[in-house]
Each structure stands twice: as structure tokens, then as C-alpha cells.
Amino acid sequence: MDAVIRRRLLMLGPLGIAAAGSGVFWALLLRMQQGKYDPHALQSMLVGKPLPDFTLPGQAPSAGFSNTDVNRGKLPALVNFFASWCIPCVEEASALDGLARQGVTIWGIAYKDKAAATAGFLTRYGDPYHQVARDADGRTAINFGLYGVPETYVVDRTGIVRLRYAGGLSSDSVNDTILPLLRKLA
């Protein structure tokens, strides 16, 4: 090969590397949009295991519940941690509402929240929950390995946790992740 062409090809190298890099980023961004890739996805220790033992007092007027109540109720079901002071919880309220209207059982656990504040939250943004319990000191959350609120767990028909979803649910993540999984587990 003649030297000039070789030199020209060499000079194309950096562009090639940059093109390859942007191709990868492009593919990852596309997957993020489709919900197939989440860099922040956290593998939960709970996935594949039963819910941890807990018995929590209720948020009036709802009665409290325990892990056995969840396992005896209608399955598959969702367990959702939320709090009135958390903004993503407000944002996911409509997505949860949609799920509840499709007949999905959602057990709500108010995390480190005052009863009055939780009540205000439920009247303002709707109450999609089958029952709401209070985890005032956050001890149950520790047993769940909670990363932050909101967080949603999918429990299958045998009481095994199949998915932990950290962060607020949106209509996209409900349609792409939660509903297909629930249909598979039903």
C-alpha cells in the first residue's frame, strides 16, 4: 500500500473509534427508552425469595397487614413502598391508579411518614391501595433491603418475590414491565 493512502487511513482511525463509541451509546439509549436497559437496576436479594416477616399497623381507616396477609390475599400482587414527602411517589400515583383500576391488588406501605401526612397524600393523589400499613420507623424497609421510596415488589402466586422495581413507576414501565410480568404470573 502506498504511503499516502496508509497515512490517510491512519487519520481515519480516530473517527472510526468515535463512530463505534457513539454506536454503542446510541444502542444503549434506545434500550433505555424501551425500558430494556437500566443502568441503575439493582439486583435485589429478595428476588426469588418469599417476603420477609413483618406485621405492620394500619393507616386508618385501613387495617394493618402482615406478610402472611399478603400471601393469603389475591396473588399475584404488588407491594409498594411510598411516602408523602417523596416527589417520585406523587409522579407514580397515576400509574398505580391505572393498575388498581385493572384489578391489580396493591399493598401499600407508608415509609417513615406521619399518619396525617399519609392521609393527606392519599386524599390528594388517590388511594390505589388494597390496604395501607405504616412502617413508621423503617424497620420493615430494612428487611426488604429498600433502596429508597418509591419501590415496588411483585409477588407471584406462591408468595415468591419476582421483581423489585426501584423508583417511580410510569405508564411506560407499567405497560412494558409490570403488566407483562403479572400476566405471566397469573
Add this chain to the structure above:
Amino acid sequence: MIPELGHFALALAVALAAAQAVLPIVGAQSRDPRLMAAGPALAVGQLTALLAAYGCLIWSSVVNDFSVYDVAMNSSSTEPLFYRITGTWGNHDGSILLWCLVLAICGGAVALFGRGLPSALRARVLGVMGIVSAGFLLFTLTASNPFRRMWPPPIQGAAINPLLQDPGLAIHPPILYTGYVGFSIPFAFAVAALLEGRVDATWGRWVRPWTLAAWCFLTCGIALGSWWAYYELGWGGFWFWDPVENASLLPWLTGTALLHCAIVVEKREALKTWTVLLAIATFSLSLCGTFMVRSGILNSVHSFAVDPTQGVFILVLLAITIGGSLALFAFRAPVLAASGVFAPISREGALVLNNVLLCSLCAVVFTGTAYPLFAALFHVQLSVGPPYFHLTVVPLLVPLFLAMSVGPVLAWKRADLAPALLRLWWAGAIAALIGIGTEFGLHRAFAAAGFAAAAWLILGAFAELVERVRLFRIPLGNSWSRLRAQPLGVWGGAIAHAGMGVTVAGIAGMSLALSTIVAVAPGQTIAFGGYQWTLLAMHDVPGSDYTAHVADLRIMRDGRQVAVVHPSLRTFGQQHQTVTDTSIQTNLLRDLYIALGGEQDGKVVLRLHVNTLAAFVWLGALVMAFGGALSLVDRRLRVGAPARRGAVGVPA
């Protein structure tokens, strides 16, 4: 009303940047002096508009205007004024506006200080900066506008992330961004040179001070980030090879290479193509560092959550900027002929070696950072941890450190290695003694090697000065007057190299650090690391918008009190987030570092560290930046000085 003014000023800046992107370059191509002269005016106009816009954002935050979405989400009236101001760049939208502001400041600086530049070169440089500016300003205006309104406004804002409520981190983004964005100037010069098809000594003379300034800021920015991680995260380490940390290290490595390469272009008119490529690569890596982090692709504690559509916009911008400049490089670089020739053993040769090693380091770190992303594409979840980096980085550092002291004593063009090494024998002998002494005393090979390298770097850094003043070969008085006559640039280089040695000493010292986790009851004493640590009491202290759970701890050594420290856990009311406030008692030679953990069964969990020479890690970075600043004020390199020469040598 004020946010609308800010919004308008932002839109105005987009328009001015768009004009700046087109007119000067068209003018330079068609040799129309009026169009070329529009460049500086537009750059200053854009800067003014963005200053106004950012002022409006700060104003909205200071007066607690919660109808502005970003203020409501990131500020609250209970915060101190300082954090209401710094909170404007503590979130995604504001930080990008700040980024654009710094870019505009760079453009303004070229417009104002570049009067002596050949007018066509200045027009092209400003035009390229306008292109970059226009793209990112358009992104700010359309996809991440910090002036968005929210209705109805909340009564109280959601407050800044408590981790960011810290003076060190509050000033971190402006400094880091100045470093990142400062590299846009060498980048613009490189692209302008490709457009002109000419790189000469004048060009190198102009590029070097800008590169140096950006490099100083980036050095400080990285050090500040590492220092913050050390005292705020409470893990006791100073570098975690986190993707965001790596992202800031990559442009630093290529920027350091660029800095040294520009010397060769300036002095010897060689390595031109390579310098241009480095200038492009450094700014490209800076862009990736800022925006890949922002796009949320990388998983890190530092990243903001962003929706992927913004990510696509950013990717397109990056593709245009980076891809465009590299395509131009592929097309035009072959015409940049080198005129200077040099032998492999010479100052130039040493600088080439420095470049090869720095770029290899960059490639290694880049691979470790990007590999998990590539793996994710094939559905493999993995993370690359410190073991990989230690294994790959250290073998490259050894030759780099060796060459760092040898390079400066070599002559330009052609040199002999043997006499050069002879001039360094004393530095080598002392370094070897220190290394052997440490190994015999402590039996810690890594620390011994580290201290030896540090001594070699610090002593070797001043070997060139010793040589220049002919120490002990002429009377001391004559040496002294020679020393005073040395240009600041020589001092700057020596100090910067010595700074690296100081950092290496710090890292070696940290490898000797001790740490333990203990559970103690109030009144109990623990002996650890040669100190007696007594937990005196626990109590709660209310803060501005948090409650602190404080431990009082007395540290004694040999019956004498060393310090009473108060590590605490701060719980912030609004977010229910807990932040550790570590206590660090330092005497520069060792840090006593105490982080408070939770409580169990009436006992308090404490993490105790005795960190040897920890302060040296950041002190070294400051020394490096100081060295850079010193050579920046060197008369010979001052921005105005080359202008007179440039005007004669290069007709526009």
C-alpha cells in the same frame, strides 16, 4: 417576570451563538474583514446574554420563586443563602446552563485577549466555539430549560440534595466545568488550524497558555472532587474508580499530554498532527465526561436522573461536535507537514514517550470505564473495580515516573542519555535509599516503591534548575543570581512535576493507613493505631435545616490529649436523608478520620482511620496547579506577548 427575562436572555444567547457559528467562518473563508470582525462582538454579546440569564436564575433561587420548577425541586427557603445560590448548579438543568456560561466566558476571553491573533484565525476559532455553543444552548433552551414554570407553585421547595450541602461540593462544579470547558479553546484552535491547513509555532504559542489554564482548573476540580469523596462519603478512601471520577481523569490525562505536546509545536514545529488530535480528543473526552454522566447511561452515585430523550439529543450534539472535528481531521490532517526533525533520545523524544504513556493510561482507564457498557449491550451485567485499575495503571506509571525526571534534563533535538542520567545520580541515590529504608523498616513493598518514586520525582523535578544554576560548580553567590534569573516557566514546570511527587507520596502513605470499625458505649476507651479513643457522650444538635446526632470523642496519645472531635450524622428534615459528617483531625502528616455509624444496643458504631500523609494527595494537586499557574504568568508565555510576534510572522 425575572425568570421570563432569563428565558428571553437564553433565547437571545442562542441566536447570537448561531450567528457566531456562521458569520466569522464565512468571513474567514471569503476573506471579508467585516464578517470576521463580527466574531468578537457576537462572542461578547453571547457572554453578556448568558450572564444575564444565569443572574436571573440565581435571583429566582435567592428570592425563593417556587413557581420556577428547578427552584422548587432543588431549593427551599430554609436553606442558607449560600446554598440557594450554589443550588442553581446542583441540578441537571442549571448545571448545563452553567456549562454553557463557562463556554461563553471562554469565547469572550478569546475575543478580548485574542486581539493580537491573526484575524482569520481568530474568526475561525470564535466560529468553532460558536458552533459548540449554539448546539448546547439550543439543547438548554428546548430540552432542559431551567426557567420552566410550575403551576400551582408549591408553598415550600424540595430543597437541595443534602449530600450537596457542603461548601467543597458547592464550588466544585464551577471549577471542574472551567477545566472541562477551558479545553474548548485548544479544540477550537485545532479545528481552526485544520480549516486553515496550517499549524506553526505561533499557533502552539497561542494554544499552550489556554491549555495550561484549563489544565490548572481541571487539576483543582479533580482534587476537590476526590477530597469531597474523602470527607463527605465517609468511606475513608480518596479515589474509587467510579465512572464519574474516571470521566474527569480521562481529559486530564490527554490534557496533560497536550500541554507537553504544545511545547514541541511551539519550540520545534514537530508533532503537529498529533497535537491537533490531542486537542480534539481532550475536549471530546471533556464533553463525554460531562454529558455521558448527565445522560444517565453510566451508573454512579453522582449522576442525575435524566430521561433518555434528552440523552439522544445530547448524543446527536456530541456526534456532530466530535464526529465533525474528527472527520475534518481525517480529511485535512495529512496536509499538516512536520518541519522539525529530532533524534529518539532528545527532549522531544522524551515528550513523545510521555505522550505515549499518558495516552496508554487514558486508554486503560477508558477501557475499564466503558467495558461494562459494552458488556451491557450483550446482556452481561458486570462492573470493573479497583483491582483492574491497579493492575493496569501501576505498570504504566513506573516508566512514566522514571521519564518525568529524565525528560527535562535532556537537550532538544539530540541528546545523550548517559550524561543526562549522571546529572540525576544524586536524586536516584536518595530515592533508592528512601525506598530501601522504608522496605526494611515497614516491610511494605508498595509504600516503599511509592516513597522512592515520590523522592525521585520531587528531587528530579529540580534537577534541571540545579543544572541551570550550575550548583556547586560555580560559587554559590553566582548560582543564587542565576537562580533568580530563571524564567518562571522553568520554575512552574519543576514545581508541577514536584507536585506529582507530593501526590505520589500521599498515595504511598495512604497505603499504610489503618482502619477499624468498633461498637463502643459512652465512656468506653478503645486503643487503636497508637491512639486511645474515648467516646465521651452522644447528643443531638439542631442545625439550619437538619438535626445532627453528634458524638463527642477524645483522642489521646501517650497520656496527652491530641484532639476532641465531633463526628455526626445529619438527618435532613425534608428528604429524610442522612448524611455523615466525618471528623478529620489533620497535622498534614496523618489524618485521624472518624465516621459515625448507627447505634445498636446502646453502643455506637464508629469507624476509625489513621490515614498517613492523606493531605499530601490533594496538596500535591494544588502544587501541580500552582506550578501551572506560575508558568502561565511567565512573561514569555503571556497572552499578549506572542501577539506582537504573531502579527509580524503570519499575515492574515
